[in-house]
Amino acid sequence: MAVYTIKKAEKAPLASKGVLLWLRVNLFSDVTNSLFTLLGCYFIYLIVPPLINWMIIDATWSGTKEEIINDGARWIFIFEKFDQFIYGFYPEALHWRPNLAALISIFFILSMNFISNLKIKIGLILVYPIISFVLISGGFGLEIIPTEKWGGLMLTILVAAVGIIVSFPIGIVLALGRQSKMPIVRTLCIAFIEFIRGVPLITILFMASVILPLFFHDGIEFDKLLRALIGITLFQAAYIAEVVRGGLQAIPRGQYEAADSLGLSYWQGMILIILPQALKISIPNLVGSFISLFKDTTLVLIIGLFDVLAMVSLTNSDTNWLGFEVEGYVFVTMIYWVFCFSMSQYSKSIERKYNTEH
Structure with missing residues (x-):
């Protein structure tokens, strides 16, 4: 008569679960991957500890500039000029x-x-x-409050927000016009898009600042900020039009035929069936364009508007705070990273919300 013994269940090896499994699969899967992992860790060791020492441990957080004794970051400059960095001359x-x-x-x-x-x-x-x-x-x-007193991060966000919100519907109309069956409409949209995309933003800003007022009668004051907003909006609209056009071309022909079979008009089919799908496909590229626009707002300095980066350059000319430009530029870098990273993460949440592939 056979005798069966029940063995006690053993725990799974540590290397087959949890953190060790992740490390083995992602960082040490083979010899080449292991070498690159060790090399990356070495570079992190060379860069991160000194950076932490400069930014946090050896940094000066309070007091006056005469009391600075450490070699770390002198964040008192940021605290002193914080209002100017955020609000400009408001x-x-x-x-x-x-x-x-x-x-x-x-x-x-x-x-x-x-x-x-x-x-x-x-x-x-x-x-x-x-x-x-x-x-x-x-x-x-x-x-x-006149716009001459607007500046800093407030102006950066304002220019980027207006450029994004206003250029978005204009870009959609241009994308639809470029695919229109009416020759005149299609030609005008193509000419506008190709002209705008063929010149840099700095040229558009110069044209908006210098040439645009020539179309108005003498004595009519045309706000400098409004000129910049018009130029940036038109520039961004051309790029959004191409992004949306790519989304429209990715929609299968059967979707257009389905809209026609339901008896929908051109605009009903576009608004209810085609555009929602095209915009969903275009979300990553659209957000990429918006992030680029947010960073390009620094160019408004060339027409006399002081955004957050320009305010750092301006405050560095203060004779009482000479030599503090490094801290100012690091502060601006962190601001731009936070906003651009937040926009990227927000776009990912929108993609997940409208994901219909399941």
Whole structure:
């Protein structure tokens, strides 16, 4: 008679689960991968500890510049000039107005994720820019602040936001016009897109600043910031048009035929069937264009507008704070990274939300 013994279950080897498994699969899967991993760790060892020492451990966080004794970062310069970096020359007593506009912007972005009613979304999109502009510029009982005093991070966000929001619908119209069956419309859209994409943004800004006022009568004041916004919007619209056109070309022909079979008009089919799919496909490229625009806002300096990077250069000319430009540029670098990384992560969340491949 056979006797069976039940063996006690043994634990799985440590190398087949958890962190050790991840390390073995991703970093030490073969000899070449292991060598590159060790080489990368060596470079991290050379770069990260000194950087942490300079930025945190040996840094000067308080006091005056005469009391600096360490060789680390002198962040007191950032604290001293912080208001200029954020608001430019905007009156200090009225900082609550751009702050309130920023809070409204955050509420607007979050509300877009939770509101499903299209009419409410369109209403918010139309009302939000007006409220923000009145808060920052003035009017309706608020003191009017000329755009010459706008600057810093506030101006950077404003230029980027206007460029993104306004150029998006214009780019869609240009993309549809480029695919139109009407020769005149198609030719005009192609000419505009190819001309704008064939010249750098700095040229467009010069044209908007110098040539655009020539189209108006003498005595008409044309705001410098408005000129820059028009140039940036037209420039960005051309690139968005090509991104959207790529999304439209990726839609199978059967989708167009399905819209026709339902008896939908051209615009009904585009708005209800074609464009939602094309825009979903184009999300990564669209966000890439928006990130590029956010970084290109630094070019407004050439027409006399002081964004956050320009404010750092300007404050470095202060004779009382000479030699602190490194800290200023590191601070601006971190600001740009935070905003660009946040935009990238937000786009990924949108992709996951509208993913229909399942």
